[in-house]
Amino acid sequence: MSEARPLRTVAAWGVHLLTASSAPAGVLAILAAERGNAAAAMGWMAYTVAIDSIDGTLARAVGVKQVLPFFDGTRLDDIVDYFTYVIVPMLFVLRFDLLPPALAVPVALCPVLASAYGFCRTDAKTADHYFTGFPS
Helix, strand or coil: CCCHHHHHHHHHHHHHHHHHCHHHHHHHHHHHHHCCCHHHHHHHHHHHHHHHHHHHHHHHHHCHHHHCCCCCHHHHHHHHHHHHHHHHHHHHHHHCCCCCHHHHHHHHHHHHHHHHHHHCCCCCECCCCCECCCCC
16 A cells, blocks of 8 residues: 555656646747748647647546645646647747738737637636637
């Protein structure tokens, strides 16, 4: 029984590390985009989507809120998601010239601002972690 607690602690921190690993992947996606390598940029973004698809389930399976009650994995997930699902894609829009030059920056800034507000909504998700509307 004494070994169970340290193992659960390691597992909980491992889940948080997995979630956080999407942030450096987002940076690598930006670097790839800056080098004009769209395939590599999208590969890094695919990594972030894969991680985001499993980290919540793993967190609940490990019981991270009970094991590490002082560390807010939901906040970590929101920060990483804002970066990888808002900032990075808008940089792609700008870097790969996906909008007319005169409109590119103002249009790209709209989802950045709207999502900043969206990610702060306390009613964005149900108690069982499903979105109540369209996610930011």
